[in-house]
Amino acid sequence: MIYLDNAASSYxxxxxxxTAMEACIRDYAANPGRGTHQLAMRASRTLFEARSKAAKLFGIKNCDNVAFTKNATEALNLGIKGLLQRGDHVITSTLEHNSVRRPLEFLHKQGLIELTYVPADAQGRFYAEDIRPAIRDNTRLIAVTHGSNLTGTLMPIAEIGQIAKEHGIVLLVDVCQTAGVYPIDVEAMNIGLLAFTGHKSxxxxxxxGGLYIHPDLDLVPLMQGGTGGYSEWVEMPMTRPDRYEAGTPNTVGFAGLLAGLTFLEETGLANIRAHEEALTTVLHQGLLEIPGVEVYGPPLGEARVPIVSFTIAGFESHEIGFILDKNYNICVRSGLHCAPLAHETVGSIEHGLVRVSIGYFNTAEDIDAILQAVREIAG
Ligand SMILES: Cc1ncc(COP(=O)(O)O)c(C=O)c1O
Incomplete structure (x- = not known):
């Protein structure tokens, strides 16, 4: 089996x-932060180490400013709903995943916020300067992805961060498709809120998953409940990360994330990126050469995350995904990828697209195999 759906979940x-997850559940899966006995302390230590490594990856000085969540969606909901107040204006892009768009639309439909979409062009390119004309006196938040999960667009986050800083606007960045592959620094990029997921790169x-919350931002917690400390208080404590982490955390999962982050450190982001980008270029070039295939997103030679989306004339995207799976044993993702506006932007909303997403464990042979399969299907 060839797995090319790493943008959905890495495998x-x-x-x-x-082994780290197995060791945790077997040896020390006590409740972290809820006791001072040796097993609870060991579980707490694992969470702390995972938090420290996640913070280091994003240039965050104090790891208490990272709140762990169950995925990026929860982190984005916390960032968006915890920050915004009635009358605020938000700027977002047309490349967003539904995990950004839906919470924003939810608040908008309730009449609580004003919302402006800044469009990417038909190739999925996004220009930071297009944000400036959309800024209003009440703009509180710019919420954008760092890498599109459909077009592969790599967004100019440092430039957007500069604009946000000039206007005193909070920048929320969804780094689901870039964390672990591209350098990210919350301070250099002026990021106020950064949402990540643990199960991709x-x-x-x-x-x-988790949310970085700038120390100056006080979000309203999404949930209230036990935190292990300050139990006599009726309200959630102000201390971080407890304020945003009600209930027992997923210690086994974060033991796994700690091991994943350790793998990243040992392998090196630059090595991972070089490998994935090289394969992405071969795939992109190869698809362009197949008659009947149309590739979407930024042209060859322009920056893109390791994602290439395409269609074949005469086929529905789901048909292609099905044939690749059943006849060629190749796993890809077809359809709308939880990003319908991005499909509207590049003109693929009617038929959807087939998305191939490359991970560190993919090889040149995997790319040869999918190119050969697409040649046969298109031919
Ligand atoms: C760009 C982007 N944002 C957000 C998400 C949501 O991540 P999760 O499902 O882990 O919450 C995804 C997942 O596919 C994504 O690709």
Missing amino acids: PKPTHVI LYGPQGT
Whole structure:
């Protein structure tokens, strides 16, 4: 089987991720932060180490400013709903995943916020300067993805961060498709809120993610409940990360994420990126050469995350995904990829697209195999 759906969830996971999770559930899966006995302390230590490594990856000085969540969607909901107040204006892009768009639309439909979409062009390119004319006196938030999960667009986050800083606007960045592959620094990029997921290029399991919250921002917690400390208080404590982490965390999952982040450190982002970008270029070039195939997103030679989306004339995207799976044993994702506006932007909303997303464990042979399969299907 050839797995080319790493933008949905990375697979396989490094062996150490599996052994770390097994060791946690077998040896010390006590409740972290809820006791001072040795097993609770060991579980707490694992969470702390995972938080420290996640913070380091994003240039965050104090890891208490990272709140763990069950995925990026929860982190984005916390960032958006915890920050915004009635009358605020938000700017977002047309490349967003539904995990950004839906919470924004939810608040908008309730009449609580004003919302402006800044469009990418038909090739999925996004220009930071297009944000300026959309800024209003009440613009509180710019919410954008760092890498489109459909077109592969790599967004100019540092430039957007500069504009946000000039206007005193909070920048929320969804780094689901870039964390673990591209350098990210919350301070250099002026990021106020950063949402990540653990199960893609951080090599952790599903059920892990988090939100960086700038120390000056006080979000309203999404949930209230036990935090292990300050139990006599009726309200959620102000201390971080407890304020945003009600209930028992997924210690086994974060033990896996810690191992995934360790794998990243040992392998090196630059090596991972070089490998994935090289394969992406071969795939992109190869698809362009097949008659009947149309590739979407930025042209060859322009920056893109390791994602290439395409269609074949005369086929529905789901048909192609089905044939690749059943006849060629190749796993890809077809359809709308939870990003319908991005499909509208590049003109693929009617038929959807086939998305091939490359991970560190893919090889040149995998790319040859999918290119050969697409040649046969298109021919
Ligand atoms: C760009 C982007 N944002 C957000 C998400 C949501 O991540 P999760 O499902 O882990 O919450 C995804 C997942 O596919 C994504 O690709």
